[in-house]
Amino acid sequence: MEKIRPKRLGHLVLTVRDIHASVKFYTEILGLEVSDWISDQMVFLRAGTDHHDLALSQIPKDSADIDDLPRYTRPGMEHFSYLVEDRAEMDRAAEFLQHMGIEIVRGIGKHGPGENLFLVFKDPDGNNVEIYCEMTQITPDSGYQPKVWERNIESFDQYRFKHFVVPPPQAVVDAKSNKK
Template structure:
């Protein structure tokens, strides 16, 4: 089977301790622009025309008296700052669907997708590399050319910001925390 052929390295998502401090650094020091937010928990930043080159996600506060990864209730579960995922651009949905077959033929663990994010409106498919890193394929990301009238908006942290298709195109079961949030169930 022909391998996946990404067109370029895309965006990164970092887990951060203090999202406001990190936004200040990336906007005031690095000169990036805010494209959108999800609540006060995630921000999408751009250096060029892509909706985001970098996204920052707030690490959850540990439960009182807790310091173990199992005590955090985010998706996926992280207890330290650092890389959540990096991504590669593919041509279109057809290539993403073909990528599913390639990944399955190589017994690669698919984590989430195919879906369509709210902020950036990009299609996504996330899977694990041999070391357990999250790798995302994406396409059809919103473009914000320089001088655009784009205004950052704040999305609610809900199913529409996570997957506008509402899991209809997922090739694996959706993450339980998102299913619980969709149903209003507390996890």
């Protein structure tokens, strides 16, 4: 089987202590623009036309009681990503990862914010690596307006786990069943 063929480094997701202070820093100091929010728990920022090249995720205030996916109780990296050509390459990559015995964490799915397809897996040190494709492009003349998504299954996976190659994260399944 052939290895994955990334096109370029894509985006990074960081967990942060104070999401509003971090947004202020990255917009007022670094000059990034806000693309979308998920509630007040996650924000997507961009420097170019990709919907996001940096996302920030709020560390739960009482992380001892939260079984989040994955569980992060300190600032740091949640995942980094690489762009792949298309859905066919993502499907092929999922088969390759399974063949190689690489742990797949979540996906194949389609996020709400950014509309990108995703597949997340572990490297040898336990870091989350994502491959993605089909991300929303925001150009100056597109008229794109940031919005606030609810923190629910639609913001996590618009396909509702139909294309996941592994069982979905328990925390998301629990949240989905509590909405019924």
